[in-house]
Amino acid sequence: MASVKKDNRLTSSQSSVCVGFAGIFSKTITSPLEVVKIKSQVGTFHTKRGLCQSFMLIYQHEGLRGFWKGNLVSCLRLFPYTAVHLTTYKKIVDLHMDELGFISQWRAIFAGGLAGVAAALVTYPLEVAETRLIVQNCREPTYIGVVHTLSKIYRTEGLFALYRGFSLTVLGAFPFSVGCYAVYMNLDKLWQEPPFRFTPLQNFINGCLAAGVAQTLSYPFETVKRKMQAQSARLPHFGGADVHFSGMMDCFIQVIRNKGILSLWNGLTANTIKIVPYFGLLFICFETCKQVCLYRNGYIVSPLSYKLTPGVDQSLGPNELEEVKRYLKNRNFGSGGSSFGNRW
Template sequence: MDMNHALGNAYQRSAQPVPVHTRNIVHLHIDELGDISQWRAILAGGLAGISAALATYPLEVVETRLIAQNCKEPTYRGLMHSLSSMYRNEGLQALYRGFSLTVLGAVPFSVGCYAVYVNLDKLWQERHVRFTSLQNFINGCLAAGVAQTLSFPFETVKKKMQAQSLLLPHCGGVDVHFNGMIDCFRQVIKNKGVMALWSGLTANMVKIVPYFGLLFSCFEMCKQLCLYQNGYIISPLSYKLKPGVDQSLGPYELQEFKRYLRNRKSHKAQSSSIGNRW
């Protein structure tokens, strides 16, 4: 059995640190063998991300409004006041203003992550199952850096759309006034140039790059620990497969099989002891 396939099967059964709704969406895209292609995985992750964003997006809009408002003459006094005030004065659509940019921005973000992922073997000149914690940290940083750079223009316009409101002083403090997503892109480029779409990228990188690096390395470490605890690999510090272990078995099946072997060995020992007495 191919090592990547074996580790994939073992991981699917023994380490699944993903939300329930993500697993449900992934199950719609796996084949009869339990495998999923990279592009289907990206699609499943995108659908899961959109469903999560639908529930949390109003909180992101409120966060932007609270940051952008004038501290000397605050319009909003907190989370609940912001939500109720925006809903009462601007309607439900204000809480989802710029949401389409979250969906559009997910495309270059996913493509950037995928582009880095498929070239990691070439970068390190070895298979990804042999990566160290440091290599996984660097991989996460690289993936986040490329993906965030590609998707940042959508993030810039989204923040401006979230902050703008005709009911607030100076339209919410945004530096351009617009009538929609396309007009916002056009106004920013016309007034400040194309590079204004990446304004603030450096500050964002300082936050997001190490975050994804730690996330990537911690995820791989937890995955190795789960595989080791379930008996698939010889050490939590290595992906080397444990000899004699059927990697296609689920963790409970593997434990049952080990219990059967122990009982069988114990039964043989008892039978041998009784035979020696006679």
């Protein structure tokens, strides 16, 4: 998957703010496509006539607010998910890294899959809440807000309901990792040059390709997972799912038997369209936020420019740079020491 490269000129808190802001902004802008995708996966009546008609029906029945249902819980889920994913990924990579600090691409992608499963385990109840909030009609809500959704599911359906369908996350991680691996193993053939020479635009295209292939391969597992998250005997129309089932295998069988095997990819169009603006906004927002932080740290002359501040050692970390500045400020340089001072 596409990722942003770590910049040691940012503090850890600044990096977290940049990633969080970029994630929240990109998720919020692409929320209407996410709503249509999840409704298509569950099989609500809004999505029976194609992508464009789905937007019209949602707008007619729920208004503009209907396109941002569940966005708050999705954004809240971003922070613990990212923290657990990065921590787990780093620990797994450290275990498989050789004495020279290298790790094979396959092992790195596999580590990413395991880290994703670990992060999903921690944040899965929030994903269930997101699905329930999106599937319901916001003008006749069963759930009101994140806390109310989680507490009501727990009180009426038990703890197991908050993890219903989690096994599909584990199963879907394998085709997802295979899809990423298949793309990244052939990128040098696509661009006809080694990966270390890829430009930011090439890396962006690579991320979109990997996301498209990986999500397409794992999509049937996500479709069944969303149906399981949405279905409940305590909700009107069993939560709006287009088939009623007793478990994971029964859901697969009923969907294929009643709707055809291609229905496992319902909502794939909206999901595919979402990939490019999502990653594009993610990168743009991250870079914009990073520019502001680099300017505040003193590395560049303006937050609107990539021009480096003259005389500033770009290899120094923010704290090291501040220490150097304080040291030079406190020293009383004479004319003999001006040549050293001019470098800063």
